[in-house]
Amino acid sequence: MKLVTAAEMQAIEESSVEAGVSLDDLMENAGLAVAEAIRDDLGTHAELFGKRIVILIGPGNNGADGFVAGRHLSNWGAKVTAVLCANRKTPDLKRDPAEQAGVTVEDGLTDSGTQLLQQRLATTDLVIDAVLGTGASRPIAEPLSSLLFTVLESAVPVVALDLPTGLNSDTGEYDVAGLPAETTLVLGYPKIGPALSGDFTVTGESSVLDIGIPDGLDSQITATLITADDATELLPERPIDGHKGTFGSTLIVGGSKDYLGAVTMATDAATRSGAGLTFVATPKSAYDRIGGLVPEAMYRPLESHANGDLSPTEAALTAIEMASRRTSIVVGPGLGSNSSATEFVSTLLSQLQPDQPVVLDADALNILAKTYRWWERFENPAVLTPHPGEMSRLLGISTEQVQLNRLAIALEAAEKFNRVVVLKGAATLIASPDGRLNVSPWVNSGLAKGGSGDVLAGLLGGLVAQQPEDLFEMASLAVFIHGYAADSARSEFGETGMRPTDVISRLGSFYRDTVQVDRQ
């Protein structure tokens, strides 16, 4: 499902006009679709008859859509009052027909506007928020903030037209003076901001209405929300007569004398990815304590000094030998980033077969961030899986800067490094150097715990092992499956109590719930 920015929506509107569907057509379609959705939600025309509806009208086209919806609702028997919450341009083309259809227009901007609205709301069944849509561009100020607060206090249910007023269509930032909705009737395409923020308390339940935009215009949209259907399509084939070799093999390079859990979780996750074989290369000091902990995987120790640190040259030779017939390699979980680990990672990456796909996670990213123009030092196709802190180090900017503009940052990093980038966080983003951008539908604070990233890296390694050509697709699939499993862990243990290991044990459930269920 495509997710639009305000600028993309504007461009689509212009292309629609060129294709023969005018802005007026779109507005008429939008207003009618909103009125029909409200009527259908109530049940039938009969139930709409006599219902008292207040429409809050803003200064732009969102307000114009509100007048069109009001016209239809009034024609169908509802008692509709349009309350002007901003000055509108004259002539106001959608106002007159609405008034002719019986809509009463009241001015909310007078000194007594708030008081009048309060009285009106005492006998109102439903409020339609047609104040601001994709054109919101500044903080909400008086008198609009008082009008919106009056509606909030009244507790009358609110249906937002396109976007709840106060919610930014591109960033998902919410102005506290805004108006949360029970339902949001989204016009044409879902907006990217709400998907990025993941805070559905402001939009309530959303549905997307068809407003007659001609087909074929969505190629202008960059971002796609990954749906369960998309993820099902991406699942690697599992031929019934397949053998271990059919499903590829991954090598996980990680662990250190101080960090033992990360590589273990990544390994465990890889064994639930569907990959045929999982190998682990871990420093001797770690191997002596965790070698064989995941019984399905094959472990080998990497040469280390007496103090437990890697012996970089010998260790890299061993890892390269282990990597030679693997279809993916994961580097990083728990590896540490001291000078031995740094030298080891540099040597390893520079000597891998250049076509072998690599997943670079955790300490590997911190090591790269310290390496001058690292992205030019090896050729391998790769997926980088930074959290915002790691991304800030990779790009040399602050974490706040990353968080303020996650979408652009993910795309910029993918292009600069010429690698697939998974920017983790609520609604994780997957960016490709060719400009594609996928957005995860999952938002779950239960994943904000040490170990979640290791699980994702191991799962991703295992998926890439099965389909090494499709890094962007496998990264998107890994993020979806990880979120799906986490959702299941959340329903059992809650966001507080769920652990990354609970997620690992549920990684198979998406495949089971979709493909396997269909086969039975």
Ligand SMILES: NC(=O)C1=CN([C@@H]2O[C@H](COP(=O)(O)OP(=O)(O)OC[C@H]3O[C@@H](n4cnc5c(N)ncnc54)[C@H](O)[C@@H]3O)[C@@H](O)[C@H]2O)[C@@H](O)CC1
């Ligand atoms: N783009 C499209 O394809 C379509 C858009 N439509 C509607 O048009 C809307 C966008 O219309 P507009 O671009 O006119 O934008 P809006 O209707 O969202 O509002 C823009 C106006 O609000 C003012 N404004 C911005 N922030 C404000 C604030 N905080 N307080 C008070 N005033 C503020 C601006 O100065 C401008 O006058 C969509 O949300 C949708 O409802 C539909 O009519 C049909 C198709």
Ligand SMILES: [K+]
């Ligand atoms: K609105």
